[in-house]
Each structure stands twice: as structure tokens, then as C-alpha cells.
Amino acid sequence: MVKMHYEPHFNLFSRDLSQKKLPENFYFNMMMIGSTLLLVLFAIVFVVVGTRYAVVSHKHKALTKKLEVLHLKDKQLMDLSVQAARLKSDNEALAGSILTVSSLFDRKISWTTILGNISDLMDQGLWLDNFTGKSFPDNRGLEISLSLNGGTTSLKVLNRFIGRLEKKFGNLKVNVKAAENDEVRYYTFAISMLWTEEKK
Numbered sequence: 001m002v003k004m005h006y007e008p009h010f011n012l013f014s015r016d017l018s019q020k021k022l023p024e025n026f027y028f029n030m031m032m033i034g035s036t037l038l039l040v041l042f043a044i045v046f047v048v049v050g051t052r053y054a055v056v057s058h059k060h061k062a063l064t065k066k067l068e069v070l071h072l073k074d075k076q077l078m079d080l081s082v083q084a085a086r087l088k089s090d091n092e093a094l095a096g097s098i099l100t101v102s103s104l105f106d107r108k109i110s111w112t113t114i115l116g117n118i119s120d121l122m123d124q125g126l127w128l129d130n131f132t133g134k135s136f137p138d139n140r141g142l143e144i145s146l147s148l149n150g151g152t153t154s155l156k157v158l159n160r161f162i163g164r165l166e167k168k169f170g171n172l173k174v175n176v177k178a179a180e181n182d183e184v185r186y187y188t189f190a191i192s193m194l195w196t197e198e199k200k
Contacts, residue, residue: 001077015119022023031143033048036102046122075105097098107134111133114133114144114146115131117168118131118165121161121164121165121168122161123157123161124152125152125153125157125158126152126154126157126158126161127150127151127152128148128149128150129149129150129151130147130148130149130150131146131147131148132146132147133145133146133147142196143194143195144194144195145192145193145194146169146191146192146193146194147190147191147192148189148190148192149188149189149191150181150188150189150193151186151187151188151189152186152187152189153184153185153186153187155176157188158176158189161163162174162191165191165193167200169193169195170193170194171193171194172191172192172193173191173192173193174189174190174191175189175190176187176189
């Protein structure tokens with residue numbers, strides 16, 4: 001008869017531990033931890049990117065508003081520039097009109113006053129048949145030319161009149177002709193003179 005020999009041995013693990021598969025639990029736990037870390041990292045990245053996007057979007061909106069304001073100001077400046085150009089053109093036209101009107105006033109002559117002055121120099125026996133006058137404004141003043149045509153029955157009266165004209169207006173050109181009508185002897189004359197009235 002063969003006897004079986006059993007060597008005694010002790011189980012160091014509890015029954016519960018001996019039934020668990022430790023390697024599988026370890027990998028599972030690592031996967032859970034890794035997934036959690038990935039989720040946390042993804043959440044952090046999402047928050048950072050979202051915050052960054054929000055900041056950039058806010059700046060973009062602010063810059064867009066500033067750009068719109070600048071465009072509006074640029075349009076206003078363009079409108080003002082156009083208005084300034086029109087005002088300048090109108091001002092130049094007005095200045096030209098003022099110059100023209102001023103020139104016309106410079107040409108204005110009180111012929112009534114001149115005729116009155118000439119009439120004061122005339123004695124009886126002297127008459128005027130024709131009177132013409134022209135004015136030529138320049139930088140110095142107003143140049144005036146006069147032509148007098150008339151007659152007299154006395155050379156003495158005519159000479160006195162010519163002397164008064166020379167004293168008042170300057171050099172004269174005189175042309176005298178003798179004539180006779182119904183046995184009455186008289187003289188016709190043509191007097192021309194040119195002088196300048198200085199600007200006041």
C-alpha cells in the first residue's frame with residue numbers, strides 16, 4: 001500500500017484577494033485616470049480657447065465700431081472738403097464780381113459836376129454845341145479826356161475861357177476857325193484836354 005505524502009502549505013492571500021485579477025484592475029484604473037486627465041485638459045483648453053475667442057471677438061467688435069466711426073468721420077471730412085471747395089469757388093467768383101463792381105465805380109464820373117465847373121468858367125458870348133468825355137482808370141487814378149465844341153462872338157472871351165481851362169485842367173489843344181452867318185462874324189472852337197484825377 002502506497003501512502004500519499006502531503007506537504008503542508010499556507011495561503012498568504014485572503015480568499016477575496018486571491019480571486020481578483022489585479023493586472024486587469026490596474027489597467028482599468030489607469031485608463032480611467034487617463035480619460036479623466038484628458039477630459040480635464042480638454043476642458044481647460046476649451047475654456048482657454050473660448051476665453052481667447054471671446055476677447056478677440058470683443059476686440060474685433062470694438063475695432064469694427066471704431067472703423068465705422070472713422071469711415072463716418074472720413075465721409076464728413078469729404079463733405080466738408082467739397083463744401084470748402086464750393087465756398088472757395090463762390091468766394092473767388094464774389095471777389096471777381098466785387099473787383100468788377102469796384103472797377104465800375106472807379107469809372108464813375110460826375111459829368112454833371114465837370115459840366116458845372118466848365119459852365120462856371122464861361123462868360124457871356126460863349127456857348128457849347130457839343131461835349132464828349134471818356135474815363136480810363138489805371139493804377140495812378142482816373143484819366144479823363146474831354147472834348148468841347150462851341151462858338152463865340154469874341155476872341156477875347158474865348159482866350160479868357162481857354163486861360164481858365166488851362167489853369168483848372170492843365171494843357172489844352174485848341175483849334176479855332178472863323179465863320180460868318182448873315183453878316184455876323186463869329187468863331188468856332190474845338191478844345192480837347194486830358195488830365196488824371198489821383199486816387200483818394
